[in-house]
Amino acid sequence: MWQSGPFLTAYFPAGYIDPSGTGSGTYVGGANQRPDHIANANSSSHDRNHWFNQNAFACPGSNNPGSIATCDVGVGSLPIGRYGTESVGDLRGPGTVNLSSGISKSFQLAESLRLRTEGTFTNVLNHTNLADPGLDLTSASFGKITQARGSDFGGNRTGQVSVRLEF
Numbered sequence: 001m002w003q004s005g006p007f008l009t010a011y012f013p014a015g016y017i018d019p020s021g022t023g024s025g026t027y028v029g030g031a032n033q034r035p036d037h038i039a040n041a042n043s044s045s046h047d048r049n050h051w052f053n054q055n056a057f058a059c060p061g062s063n064n065p066g067s068i069a070t071c072d073v074g075v076g077s078l079p080i081g082r083y084g085t086e087s088v089g090d091l092r093g094p095g096t097v098n099l100s101s102g103i104s105k106s107f108q109l110a111e112s113l114r115l116r117t118e119g120t121f122t123n124v125l126n127h128t129n130l131a132d133p134g135l136d137l138t139s140a141s142f143g144k145i146t147q148a149r150g151s152d153f154g155g156n157r158t159g160q161v162s163v164r165l166e167f
Contacts, residue, residue, distance in 0.1 A: 001098045001154070007089030010035060010057060010135050010142070017071050019060035021079030034084035035068065035137055036060050042092050051133040052091055052143040060084040068137050094130040094145065098123050098154040114166045121159040129154035 011032035018025035018033065025033040041056035058064055059071030061080040073080055104118035123129075129149040134141040149155050 001096060001100075003096050005093035005095045006132065008091040008093050008132060008135055009088050010041070010052070010086060010091060010137055012071065012084075012137055016075070016138055017060070018074030019080050020083050021074055021081050025074065033060075034086040035071075036062070036084050037086040037090060038065065041090065046094070048130065048145045050143055051094070051145055054143055057086070057137060091135075093132045096129045096149070096154045097125070097127045098129065099125050099127075112167055116164040116166060117162070118164075119159065119161045121157065123154060123157045126157040127154075 011034055012025070014025055014030035014032055016025065016033070020033075024031045035057040036059070037056065038058050039053060039056035041052045041054075043056075044050055044053035055065040057068060059067040060073055060082065062071075100120075100122040101124055102118060102120035104116060107115045107117075109115055130145045131147045131149050133143050133145045136142060
């Protein structure tokens with residue numbers, strides 16, 4: 001399997017800002033709000049500490065990328081009456097490379113007796129597949145990848161060897 005990364009969306013957590021003035025982002029349990037998208041966030045060099053171009057986002061209503069840390073639209077100021085311009089799925093996460101394979105052989109020992117041996121392995125190349133980066137713009141871990149994918153999604157190499165006697 002060789003696939004591109006998932007499509008992701010950066011956000012301000014509920015309770016942080018409410019640029020629309022609808023109240024949807026001002027209470028706990030409310031909807032996450034989106035930032036303004038002012039540059040290509042996928043253009044940076046991708047590494048675990050900076051997967052996205054962090055200067056590609058701004059507080060809604062501002063073209064200053066440094067305004068994310070002090071963004072209080074709709075909470076500390078009047079709402080601007082619109083949502084952020086970032087679309088759903090604008091960001092591209094890390095891809096997955098996974099080669100899984102198996103081999104088996106059957107031996108006929110007698111007319112009704114057969115021995116079957118097999119070995120199966122996941123992620124034979126033991127390629128590290130990175131998990132999704134942090135997407136909360138208010139967090140210090142925004143754009144950072146802190147772990148590898150789990151075993152269900154291209155994790156570390158695993159293997160299984162078996163012998164089966166069929167009669």
